Amino acid sequence: MARILITSAIPYINGIKHLGNLVGSQLPADLYARFCRAMGHEVMFICATDEHGTPAELAAAKAGKPVETYCAEMHEIQADIARGFRLSFDHFGRSSSQRNHKLTQHFAGALDRNGYIAEVSEKQVYSIDDGRFLPDRYITGTCPNCGYEAARGDQCENCTKQLDPTDLINPRSTISGSTNLEVRETKHLYLRQRAMKDKIEAWIDSKTDWPILTTSIARKWLNDGDGLQDRGITRDLYWGVPVRKGDEPWPGMEGKVFYVWFDAPIEYIAGTAEWADANGLPDSAWQRWWRTDMGASDVRYVQFMGKDNVPFHTLSFPATIIGSGEPWKLVDYIKSFNYLNYDGGQFSTSQGRGVFMDQALSILPADYWRWWLLSHAPESSDSEFTWENFQSSVNKDLADVLGNFVSRITKFCNAKYGASIPAGGTYDERALALIADLETRVRSYERLMEEMEVRKAATELRAIWVAGNEYLQASAPWTVHKTDPDAAAAIVRLSLNLVRLYAILSEPFIPDAAAQMLRDMGTSDASWPGAVAQALQVLPVGHAFAVPDVLFRKISDEEREDWASRFAGVRA
Secondary structure, three states: EEEEEEEEOOOEOOOOHHHHHHHHHHHHHHHHHHHHHHOOOOOEEEEEEEOOHOOOOOOOHHOOOOHHHHHHHHHHHHHHHHHHOOOOOOOOOOOOHHHHHHHHEEEEHHHHHHHOEEEEEEEEEEOOOEEOOOHHHHHEEEOOOOOOOEEOOEEEOOOOEEEHHHHHHEEEEEEOOOOOOOEEEEEEEEOOHHHHHHHHHHHHHHHOOHHHHHHHHHOOOOOOOOOOOEOOOOOOOOOOEEEEEOEEEEOOOOOEEEEEHHHHHHHHHHHHHHHHHHOOOOHHHHHHHHHHHHEEEEHEEEEEEEEEHHHHHHHHHHHHHHHHHOOEOOOOOEEEOOEEEEEEEEEEEOOOOOOHHHHHHOOHHHHHHHHHHHHHHHOOOOOEEEEEHHHHHHHHHHHHHHHHHHHHHHHHHHHOOOOOOOOOOOOHHHHHHHHHHHHHHHHHHHHHHHHHHHHHHHHHHHHHHHHHHHHHHHHHHHHHHHHHHHHHHHHHHHHHHHHHHHHHOOOOOOOHHHHHHHHHOOOOOOOOOOOOOHHOOOOOOOOEEHHHHHOOOOHHHHHHHHHHHHOOOEEE
């Protein structure tokens, strides 16, 4: 049994996330966590809400609420939606927690002791009309790299280039829209990433198994232009982690907070500590996941994130860990994803464009979305969500293949043999060929899941479902029963055991349907299959089952057209 630590990129607190956010980190992370648990591994799956920085303050101001109140309310909303999508976090924390405050201040102190923090006097945009400095997303303008006219002061949403507010062309205040701006002198802390460039580059070069998307983005930020740059880690904001040097004040930094992208990844560690606190466990319980001197040397740490988050997780967060000089666990594998586009354009939280997680759950159960999103995950390139493709894939894969198989075999058995596994007959050549085929496919599916090849794993799982359908159709127990009831009974017995097998294999993708299939088969035995031949004998002769209701209903053309119309605009 292995120990596997899994983190997904923590979502901003500034509103409900869209389906692109979901498939870019949390959902594939959940898929992998569920698979690892099914394989018997010890898993720690951590996520949280990212509650600091300008997005939180701006969203709270728009809602007319104190930022503390807004963040607390939105955390509960996001946690509830995550439960709705069956995201199986061991803990869903908050970056505003005292654990994260203390750990962020601790890392800053350690970095300073090791010479990796610089105090820099710099010029920063000041809004005369607003009476304040404009860090990060408090300022928007034209991106100097790609010309996008709504670029933010920390990063361009269009080209993903990291920016400083002073980089923007034609800048304006996000608060008031004012262009009455000037540049003033202020002092901030910088993480001296350039001093660690060789160490970070050697570490990245050692990760020969990482996806090309991950390493290519990391190397771009390491080497393009002027190469890796030092990064400001403090801001002039009210809401955030107060700047302290560990437990001590930081002279000259009064009234400032740490930059959200400095404290947010540290929440992965803090979230695990929050998990320990929530369960009444000592610090050693979370330290064994994160401190190599406390038992974390045998942990495999896997991160899931969209490509826009890759620079921070391959450069800045590792720089924080390495620069501390302390025995913290570094990530072993980063699974990154491209973008999911929406009907010809990008999903966007800030622009309110696309289908959002709460909206999705309001029209269909989670499994429908989980299956489509994971089977179309934007791994090697961007993917496109269209309502036509969504309807077609769900109807064919879930209703016509899996759902149809479960319905046909349970109804037939109930009609001819009653609601229990029938005796009689032996497996013929067709049955033995199916078992051999499934043995190969199940092992292939395992390998693809272990390698986090999400789309390929979904394709293999569908092929496993199809194999059962084709076997049932070719064997035609409804015809065989007329002349040889015992032979038909053997077909039925194998097929009903297939339902259980499908439930176990499908659980990481469609957990609700999998649980229903196991309940209908009257079993709680969800043990991962070793030899397929043995797995197909678990439900014995005489074992009772229930004929299920429709496992997956089809999406009608009328529904598709209605949803396409409803979600064609911009969310308020």
